[in-house]
Amino acid sequence: MRLILELALTHIAGRGRQTIVAILGVALGVGFSIAMAALMQGTEKDFIAQLVDTMPHVQISDERRTARRQPAEDLFAAAQFEGLRPKEDRRGILNPAAAFASLRSWVPGRMAQSLRTQGVVRYAGRDVGVSIIGIEPETEARVSSVAGDFVEGSFDSLRAGGNNILIGDRLARRIGASTGTTIQVVAPTGQSRGFRIVGQFHTGNVARDEGEAYVLLKSAQILSERPNAINDIRLRLDDPEAAPRVARQAEAELGYKAVPWQEANESLLEALVVRNVVMYTVVGAILLVAGFGIFNIISTITHEKARDIAILKSLGFTQGNMRRLFLLEGLALGLAGSLVGWLIGFVLCFVLSQVEFKVSGAAIGREMTNLPLFWSPWHYAIASAFALISSGVAGYLPARQAARLNPVDIIRGAT
Amino acid sequence: MSLLIEADHLTRVLPATVPVTLVRDVSLSVDEHEFIAITGPSGSGKSSLLYLLGLLDRPTSGHLRIAGQDTSSLNDDALAHLRLEMLGFVFQFHFLLPEFSVLENVMLPMRKAGRLSSTAMRERAASLLEELGLAGHLDKRPDQLSGGQRQRVAVARALANDPHVVLADEPTGSLDSKSSEQVFQILRDLVKKRGKTVIAVTHDMDIAARVDRRIHLVDGRVVSDERVAQAAV
Numbered sequence: 001m002r003l004i005l006e007l008a009l010t011h012i013a014g015r016g017r018q019t020i021v022a023i024l025g026v027a028l029g030v031g032f033s034i035a036m037a038a039l040m041q042g043t044e045k046d047f048i049a050q051l052v053d054t055m056p057h058v059q060i061s062d063e064r065r066t067a068r069r070q071p072a073e074d075l076f077a078a079a080q081f082e083g084l085r086p087k088e089d090r091r092g093i094l095n096p097a098a099a100f101a102s103l104r105s106w107v108p109g110r111m112a113q114s115l116r117t118q119g120v121v122r123y124a125g126r127d128v129g130v131s132i133i134g135i136e137p138e139t140e141a142r143v144s145s146v147a148g149d150f151v152e153g154s155f156d157s158l159r160a161g162g163n164n165i166l167i168g169d170r171l172a173r174r175i176g177a178s179t180g181t182t183i184q185v186v187a188p189t190g191q192s193r194g195f196r197i198v199g200q201f202h203t204g205n206v207a208r209d210e211g212e213a214y215v216l217l218k219s220a221q222i223l224s225e226r227p228n229a230i231n232d233i234r235l236r237l238d239d240p241e242a243a244p245r246v247a248r249q250a251e252a253e254l255g256y257k258a259v260p261w262q263e264a265n266e267s268l269l270e271a272l273v274v275r276n277v278v279m280y281t282v283v284g285a286i287l288l289v290a291g292f293g294i295f296n297i298i299s300t301i302t303h304e305k306a307r308d309i310a311i312l313k314s315l316g317f318t319q320g321n322m323r324r325l326f327l328l329e330g331l332a333l334g335l336a337g338s339l340v341g342w343l344i345g346f347v348l349c350f351v352l353s354q355v356e357f358k359v360s361g362a363a364i365g366r367e368m369t370n371l372p373l374f375w376s377p378w379h380y381a382i383a384s385a386f387a388l389i390s391s392g393v394a395g396y397l398p399a400r401q402a403a404r405l406n407p408v409d410i411i412r413g414a415t
Numbered sequence: 416m417s418l419l420i421e422a423d424h425l426t427r428v429l430p431a432t433v434p435v436t437l438v439r440d441v442s443l444s445v446d447e448h449e450f451i452a453i454t455g456p457s458g459s460g461k462s463s464l465l466y467l468l469g470l471l472d473r474p475t476s477g478h479l480r481i482a483g484q485d486t487s488s489l490n491d492d493a494l495a496h497l498r499l500e501m502l503g504f505v506f507q508f509h510f511l512l513p514e515f516s517v518l519e520n521v522m523l524p525m526r527k528a529g530r531l532s533s534t535a536m537r538e539r540a541a542s543l544l545e546e547l548g549l550a551g552h553l554d555k556r557p558d559q560l561s562g563g564q565r566q567r568v569a570v571a572r573a574l575a576n577d578p579h580v581v582l583a584d585e586p587t588g589s590l591d592s593k594s595s596e597q598v599f600q601i602l603r604d605l606v607k608k609r610g611k612t613v614i615a616v617t618h619d620m621d622i623a624a625r626v627d628r629r630i631h632l633v634d635g636r637v638v639s640d641e642r643v644a645q646a647a648v
Binding site: 003010011013014307308310311312313314315316317318319320321406407408411 | 463466469471472491492495496497498499500504506510511512513514515523524526527528572576584
């Protein structure tokens with residue numbers, strides 16, 4: 001129906017200012033929702049990226065989730081146990097070398113093993129409780145995000161001598177030590193040794209900067225009197241999204257609890273879901289308001305064009321023609337609004353991405369940052385689909401009404 | 416040969432708390448080549464009768480046959496189609512679409528009918544307008560024309576699809592006497608030269624005196640339906 005389309009476009013073009021207002025209404029709705037979606041998804045992705053970056057993707061510890069299968073269950077079919085809890089046995093991962101080797105054979109990514117124990121750092125009369133993590137410098141550097149956060153020294157510095165230690169900068173400040181100082185470390189076993197600080201790191205995470213100390217794996221084993229023991233294997237995967245699958249497989253294979261980062265941060269990720277709901281509600285509301293704008297403009301045009309409807313119907317145009325005419329007007333406004341909205345959204349995203357601001361480095365470990373924006377064609381498609389649907393509906397309702405108008409009523413009213 | 420329009424006891428009641436009867440039990444028949452004026456005082460139902468005859472409105476009771484076809488059983492789309500093919504309207508106010516040029520306005524019914532190529536439509540519209548003395552105004556907008564010129568454009572549009580009947584509702588009602596005379600001459604030529612039937616509602620006694628047949632309404636009822644003896648013009 002080229003004729004109907006032409007009539008629709010002529011009507012729209014004939015109402016310059018109103019048309020511009022209507023198109024701008026839709027365009028602002030579409031543009032802002034695109035920018036909003038880009039910003040929300042961008043910050044979410046940025047947040048998750050940081051999470052994924054600082055956390056091991058899968059952490060395998062020497063805990064078990066469920067009790068071991070009882071020997072009686074293997075022997076007797078009728079045997080059944082309930083209410084069993086895993087034994088509190090923190091002796092470390094059994095046969096670590098074999099476990100490590102078997103993981104290495106299939107895990108897509110890098111891995112590091114460590115022995116984590118509690119201890120007290122003592123210097124100048126001050127005692128501070130810390131986690132003492134015994135590591136192998138070469139594998140740890142490829143798995144831990146701390147590798148990139150050293151203010152002084154590095155993981156490699158540990159290898160320079162037997163009793164070296166790396167601590168967080170806040171811990172150093174708290175006990176008044178600096179690089180080169182020798183501090184005393186006391187383990188729960190009663191073992192006590194002097195360690196020389198060979199480096200400091202600053203992750204931005206207070207708990208780590210104040211409560212973690214890295215020593216060689218051997219030193220940690222000696223301190224905790226557990227030769228050859230490890231109680232922690234951390235995986236850094238090529239694809240962080242594969243973590244749950246890898247964790248399941250590792251857990252099935254080793255029997256030890258393997259926690260993917262998604263599980264470790266469940267509450268944070270749940271908060272993101274809530275945030276997304278809020279975001280889509282806001283975006284939907286913006287589009288809904290734009291939809292009402294279209295509704296308003298189309299009904300106004302319809303009422304103003306009542307005379308044209310009477311004329312066209314008297315000439316032999318049908319109700320269906322009239323319905324299509326005003327529906328097309330709504331869709332044309334929606335389409336034009338979408339296209340302008342894409343432009344507005346694009347420009348808004350660009351401007352937002354140029355904004356630079358300072359955040360105190362402690363929170364995220366970076367001093368200067370830009371707004372993270374995520375560009376997705378889906379944002380554009382969804383926003384304009386919504387705009388088109390709402391403008392279609394907004395056009396259709398008055399269109400149906402307009403089509404039913406009896407030309408005689410209008411002509412009588414006019415004469 | 417069947418008559419062009421046959422009205423059989425047409426009644427139109429406006430539903431309201433107090434129903435208003437616009438047209439009361441009107442029966443009449445209209446043949447080809449007739450030039451008919453419907454006259455009567457204000458509120459006598461002249462226009463309402465015209466709308467019924469023009470299929471713009473449906474009678475509350477009674478039947479209307481156009482070219483032998485009973486219209487009471489037709490749906491709205493079929494009525495719209497009959498209007499497109501058989502009837503042309505001229506209203507008191509020109510009722511042209513203001514956003515379209517004169518030529519486009521005249522082409523509109525042809526485009527709706529979709530029988531001609533666009534060049535043929537353009538040629539036909541232009542020749543209709545030229546015959547009505549609007550040769551130099553084809554590309555103007557309606558609001559750039561005088562009242563008489565607009566009314567002639569409306570006549571051209573009514574003729575676009577070569578209808579059998581042209582229905583005119585007070586076609587000279589808003590024109591000065593000179594333009595009125597022009598429009599009257601055009602309507603008369605439609606009957607005399609093109610063989611159309613013209614039914615015009617009019618207040619203008621001067622026009623009513625010069626048609627072939629005069630139907631006088633009072634209170635929605637036909638009180639007289641007489642042929643007028645014409646002096647040679």
